[in-house]
Amino acid sequence: MWDKLRTHYAQVADRRFETLVDAARAADFTAQTGDMRLDYAKTNIDAHVRALLIDLLDQTDVAAKREAMFAGAPINETEGRAVLHTALRNLDGGPVIVDGQDVMPGVLDTLARMEGFAADVRAGRFVGQGGPITDVVNIGIGGSDLGPAMATKALAPYHDGPRCHFVSNVDPADIAAVLRVCDPATTLVIVASKTFTTIETMSNARTAQAWMSQTVTDTGAQFAALSTAADKTAAFGIDPSRVFGFEDWVGGRYSMWGPIGLSLMIAIGPDAFRAFLRGAQAMDRHFQAASWQENLPAMLALVGIWHNQICGYATRAVLPYDNLLSRLPAYLQQLEMESNGKGVSMDGADLAVESGPVVWGEPGTNGQHAFYQLIHQGTRVVPCEFLVAARGHEDDLHHQHQLLVANCLAQSEALMRGRTLDEARAKVADAFEGDELERQARHRVFKGNRPSVTIAYPQLTPEVLGQIVALYEHRVFVEGVVLGINSYDQWGVELGKELATELQPVVEGKETAAGKDGSTAALVDFLQSHGVS
Numbered sequence: 102m103w104d105k106l107r108t109h110y111a112q113v114a115d116r117r118f119e120t121l122v123d124a125a126r127a128a129d130f131t132a133q134t135g136d137m138r139l140d141y142a143k144t145n146i147d148a149h150v151r152a153l154l155i156d157l158l159d160q161t162d163v164a165a166k167r168e169a170m171f172a173g174a175p176i177n178e179t180e181g182r183a184v185l186h187t188a189l190r191n192l193d194g195g196p197v198i199v200d201g202q203d204v205m206p207g208v209l210d211t212l213a214r215m216e217g218f219a220a221d222v223r224a225g226r227f228v229g230q231g232g233p234i235t236d237v238v239n240i241g242i243g244g245s246d247l248g249p250a251m252a253t254k255a256l257a258p259y260h261d262g263p264r265c266h267f268v269s270n271v272d273p274a275d276i277a278a279v280l281r282v283c284d285p286a287t288t289l290v291i292v293a294s295k296t297f298t299t300i301e302t303m304s305n306a307r308t309a310q311a312w313m314s315q316t317v318t319d320t321g322a323q324f325a326a327l328s329t330a331a332d333k334t335a336a337f338g339i340d341p342s343r344v345f346g347f348e349d350w351v352g353g354r355y356s357m358w359g360p361i362g363l364s365l366m367i368a369i370g371p372d373a374f375r376a377f378l379r380g381a382q383a384m385d386r387h388f389q390a391a392s393w394q395e396n397l398p399a400m401l402a403l404v405g406i407w408h409n410q411i412c413g414y415a416t417r418a419v420l421p422y423d424n425l426l427s428r429l430p431a432y433l434q435q436l437e438m439e440s441n442g443k444g445v446s447m448d449g450a451d452l453a454v455e456s457g458p459v460v461w462g463e464p465g466t467n468g469q470h471a472f473y474q475l476i477h478q479g480t481r482v483v484p485c486e487f488l489v490a491a492r493g494h495e496d497d498l499h500h501q502h503q504l505l506v507a508n509c510l511a512q513s514e515a516l517m518r519g520r521t522l523d524e525a526r527a528k529v530a531d532a533f534e535g536d537e538l539e540r541q542a543r544h545r546v547f548k549g550n551r552p553s554v555t556i557a558y559p560q561l562t563p564e565v566l567g568q569i570v571a572l573y574e575h576r577v578f579v580e581g582v583v584l585g586i587n588s589y590d591q592w593g594v595e596l597g598k599e600l601a602t603e604l605q606p607v608v609e610g611k612e613t614a615a616g617k618d619g620s621t622a623a624l625v626d627f628l629q630s631h632g633v634s
């Protein structure tokens with residue numbers, strides 16, 4: 102099934118797709134749901150390529166697998182689990198059955214408990230030893246950090262609750278910087294960990310406990326936990342009334358819609374959090390109902406597959422022209438790379454195609470003054486994904502927002518059009534002549550023909566953020582199915598964790614580095630000679 106696409110690519114690879122982009126293509130090579138628009142007209146995908154890409158969806162049974170996911174089938178086959186983050190936002194939907202039981206009553210009950218707790222914290226009914234809560238510290242890592250941290254930043258204009266801080270790294274610099282600005286007597290610590298075993302999170306939680314116990318008599322009373330492991334949260338000393346549980350059918354990197362989103366809910370309030378869920382649910386419905394060509398997650402996935410698996414572009418830049426989304430690239434790195442960065446297909450065979458791409462990025466316009474040089478003139482093609490809002494939240498500074506939007510559109514246009522040698526010569530003709538003119542002109546050539554997509558929306562509201570995140574989640578699902586990958590396990594994180602456990606006593610000087618490779622042993626030596634042990 103890949104051969105036809107490769108053959109066609111060989112025929113069109115050198116075509117300048119700019120010549121395809123007229124008004125009709127602009128209408129045809131977009132997909133829209135509500136007022137969110139995905140424009141993929143600035144790519145080398147033509148109607149024939151699109152049809153071949155859509156064939157991939159049919160050949161790999163994406164529709165049936167999509168329904169299996171929503172229905173609670175154990176599509177995470179290596180762990181024998183359902184994949185049901187969609188149930189967490191199934192606010193007004195029907196039952197969702199896992200192992201013969203409807204999970205929705207439990208989901209809605211936990212949501213109501215979270216709302217009650219968040220409302221109490223926000224209203225000052227839940228207090229610390231020193232009075233109403235002024236600061237919330239979410240301690241978690243990976244999916245227990247990146248989602249809520251990204252969303253809390255993204256929805257900053259909606260904050261009307263206590264300050265929220267996020268601590269993830271085991272590097273003590275992270276937690277020290279946060280605790281330094283908090284008053285233990287008015288701080289709520291939320292320990293967010295699906296497993297409640299993650300070493301970074303548990304180390305930071307114990308550090309926070311020790312910090313608080315210097316001032317607060319009943320530290321347990323100012324701790325809450327978000328986890329699937331009720332036995333472990335109890336052993337840590339957190340009262341069940343402040344434990345918000347979820348099931349193993351919520352993957353860590355898909356978990357911010359439920360308890361892992363508690364810090365976000367405290368920051369923006371239960372109503373805005375529900376709006377966030379509703380936005381995601383709207384995208385779920387669109388993903389389930391829209392034809393492939395109109396389907397934003399499916400088309401975004403197919404554009405990615407075209408660029409990565411067919412054109413061979415190994416990375417993808419995510420470039421939000423929306424500073425509120427500054428943590429989106431980091432969030433997507435986990436969502437996409439932990440989900441689809443795998444070399445073995447569901448049946449255990451080596452993957453026949455490349456795995457998912459390297460995802461990276463920074464907000465525009467900042468990136469323009471840093472790495473866009475390579476995107477425009479480097480030898481490798483980097484497909485770009487722009488996100489842009491029609492309006493910001495600073496009405497009095499809308500003229501600056503207009504400048505932001507102009508920059509976003511200019512970048513995708515520049516990537517596509519480029520600048521020819523003749524145009525470059527004209528630019529420098531006044532300043533140089535002869536060979537020097539030629540040399541100077543060549544430095545100013547942009548090859549162009551570089552693809553990008555643009556996701557445009559009216560304003561970054563809680564609903565729109567929910568839509569954006571669900572769009573990316575479903576894109577990952579589609580990409581995983583087409584590539585034959587299980588997007589919902591993460592065995593690739595295990596080896597490093599095991600070796601770190603082995604190395605800890607070596608670093609501490611309690612064991613020797615015997616048996617370690619020469620490089621590792623020498624690095625331990627060096628760090629020990631400078632005080633690590």
Ligand code: F6P
Nearest residue numbers: 243244245294295296299353594
């Ligand atoms: O090590 C990877 C990982 O398991 C991620 O998948 C997960 O989001 C993160 O660690 C944190 O896990 P937990 O929520 O169980 O602490």
